[in-house]
Amino acid sequence: MVGAGNIARRFVTGLEHVDGAELTHVWSRRAEATQAFAEQHGLSACGSFEALLDADIDAVYIATAHPSHAEYSIAAMRKGKAVLCEKPAAISLPELESMLAVAREQRVLFMEAMKPPFYPLYRRLREHLAEDPIGTPNFVRAGCGVSNYGPGLPEFDLERVGGSLLDIGIYESFLAIDWLGAPRDVQAxxxxxxxxxxxxSVNSVHEHGVAQWYCGLDLHGRGDALICAPHGNVTIDGPWWNPSTATVSYKDGRTVRLEAPFVGGGLNYETAHFCELLAQGQIESPVISHDMSRHMIDVVDRSRAALGL
Ligand SMILES: NC(=O)c1ccc[n+]([C@@H]2O[C@H](COP(=O)([O-])OP(=O)(O)OC[C@H]3O[C@@H](n4cnc5c(N)ncnc54)[C@H](OP(=O)(O)O)[C@@H]3O)[C@@H](O)[C@H]2O)c1
Structure with missing residues (x-):
């Protein structure tokens, strides 16, 4: 693991629920933070990033702030290590392309840690809609506003490439693409x-529909998601990005309530998927594919540009 902050701690909790995976080494740029994290979780503290890459490990989980994801991912893949990289994998599409080029050259597994599709509820919903369809979705509405950020935190820091779109909007970008297909046009x-x-506030036009979504750092939003199709709609209750309940409403008046609680904080499901791919020798996830990562950051790039960023 690279990084020893909040998400790194949550990853450790989740890993207890992933069979066959073991976290052994950690490095972060402050030696004392690395040491404290390693002691707390029973890991080897590496004295340098190079020492981490020289360790007997199969994969590296990148848990640092977004502007450093590319540098660490590229270096790890050049050493032949598979990479699970926190979202957003990169801070722009060109930067992501430079990472994917190394994944291709080295033929190593690279996956952006976009967690929602791996949750039990999200999978249950997909299965349910395959059995009892609502038609092809043509509208998605979602949003997330979290007012627990504040000035001084990286999310509010331009130099650390903060902002709501990269931090939160990347999730809504995922949701829109997952249900409506590749993006065509973006207004923000x-x-x-x-x-x-x-x-x-973003309107994105996709292969077979339109999405309306928002993300914010200074408002308390609702966090639910609505997916509409010709024969029905789905509400995923908030927070939709850590989902556990949803309601499917059919045009004929039926409603179906889906409930699927999650354990381990939720990062464990994407990690289990990543480990399965690694064990099978795969180099790309069919769920969070390289094209999915491209589309997600493309929508965010275009939205940021529309805002003058
Ligand atoms: N999947 C999810 O549910 C989820 C949730 C939250 C966050 N995230 C993502 O996870 C990443 C980390 O977020 P966080 O909440 O864990 O942040 P955090 O608590 O601030 O921790 C960030 C970690 O990255 C390190 N770091 C920051 N900038 C760095 C740089 N330029 N080079 C090397 N290390 C650097 C920090 O080291 P120092 O202590 O030395 O600064 C710290 O170890 C972000 O990309 C975020 O979008 C994902």
Whole structure:
């Protein structure tokens, strides 16, 4: 593991629920933080990033702030290590392409850690809609506003490439693409604060529908998601990105309530998928494919550009 912050801690909790996977080494840029994290979780603390890559490991989980994802992912893949990289995998489409080029050259597994599709509820929903369909979705509405950020945190720091679109909007971008297909056009409005986007409202046009979504760092949003199709609609209750309940409403008046609680904090499901791919010698996830990562950051790039970023 590279990084020893919040998500790194949550990853450790999740890993207890992943059979056959073991976290052995950690490195983060501050030696004392690395040491403390390693002691707390029973890991080897590496003295340098190079020492981490020289360790007897199969894969590296990148848990640092987004502007450093590319550098660490590329270096790890050049050493032949598979990479599970936190979202957003890159801070722009060109940067992502430079990472994917190395994954291709080295023929190593690279996956962006976009967790929602691996949750039990999300999988249950897909299965349910395959059995009792609502038709091809043509509209998605979602949003996430979390007002527990504040000035001084990386999310509010332009130099650390903060902002709501990269931090949160990447999830909504995923949802829209997952149900409506590749993006075609993007319109975005928003508010800047301290140079970063504190709020963005996005309309994205996709292969077979339109999405309306928002993300914000200074408002308390609802966090549910609506997916509409010709014969019915789905509401995934908030927070839809850590889903556990959903309701399918059919045009004929029926409603079906789906419930699927998750364990381990939720990162464990994407990690289990990543480990299965690694064990099978795969180099790309069929769920969070390289094209999915491209489309997600493309929508965010275009939204950021529309806001003048
Ligand atoms: N999947 C999810 O559910 C989820 C949830 C939250 C966050 N995330 C993602 O996870 C990543 C980390 O978020 P977090 O909440 O864990 O942040 P955090 O608590 O601030 O931790 C960030 C970690 O990255 C390190 N770091 C920051 N900038 C770095 C750089 N330039 N080079 C090397 N290390 C650097 C920090 O080291 P120092 O202590 O030395 O600064 C710290 O170890 C972000 O990309 C975020 O989008 C994902």
């Amino acid at each position: 409005f928003g508010r800047l604060g301290g140079g970063v986007d504190v709020f963005a």
